[in-house]
């Protein structure tokens with residue numbers, strides 16, 4: 001595995017500007033920690049609704065001036081436009097975007113076991129974050145995706161229609177499938193606009209975070225990754241990626257997942 005302290009991107013060896021969403025906890029926070037060990041990272045913008053209230057991010061920012069934390073709700077198009085404007089004021093381009101914001105459960109929302117539990121309000125809320133936010137983020141950031149760059153969006157294996165054998169989890173599965181189609185379509189457009197760009201959909205494995213916490217009982221210990229391990233595995237895939245990989249839906253171990 002490539003060392004996240006040395007290799008950031010295969011196609012870009014100069015100082016890099018990086019954006020991570022979902023950065024206040026879980027996999028996003030572990031990605032921020034790992035990225036800050038890499039001297040090629042010139043500036044890292046960490047985004048979440050409560051980024052500036054995250055103690056962990058605050059400690060990292062105190063110790064490392066390359067990190068700036070911004071409170072942004074990625075389901076809010078106006079907030080995304082403001083984020084893009086703010087980034088553009090400081091940098092002409094971004095070399096790496098990792099979209100790690102996502103949800104499986106929340107206030108009054110849990111994955112459905114049966115169609116009788118499907119609710120329109122839940123579908124709308126889960127789709128807004130898991131499916132609409134990544135493509136709206138891509139739209140907002142498009143002017144910054146110049147030259148060699150990777151836009152990696154965290155998806156989930158359960159979003160695979162071909163691999164759906166267990167059923168259940170209607171909103172989460174469908175929102176990830178929708179994300180996959182939206183981002184695959186974006187990958188095709190990005191290739192036409194910027195032949196050095198790469199858009200990836202990544203499945204991190206089952207990772208020990210608040211998102212998976214209620215559903216870990218049947219996961220063998222060896223298949224439940226610490227966030228630090230998941231981050232290292234994802235950064236390894238990103239570091240290897242070339243524009244020819246754009247549009248792939250890849251698991252943590254580098255294998256392709258069926259759509």
Ligand SMILES: NC(=O)c1ccc[n+]([C@@H]2O[C@H](COP(=O)([O-])OP(=O)(O)OC[C@H]3O[C@@H](n4cnc5c(N)ncnc54)[C@H](OP(=O)(O)O)[C@@H]3O)[C@@H](O)[C@H]2O)c1
Pocket residue numbers: 021022023024025026027028047048049050051072073074075100101102103104129154155156157203204205206207208209210211212
């Ligand atoms: N954990 C797993 O086992 C697993 C497996 C497969 C795929 N994934 C995917 O990996 C990604 C990260 O999961 P995780 O386990 O790290 O989740 P997590 O621990 O629950 O963290 C989710 C992050 O998203 C942010 N967020 C939520 N709503 C947001 C919004 N509207 N705007 C901006 N940020 C928002 C949260 O911060 P705030 O609350 O401060 O906004 C938090 O930083 C998700 O897309 C998930 O579907 C995870």
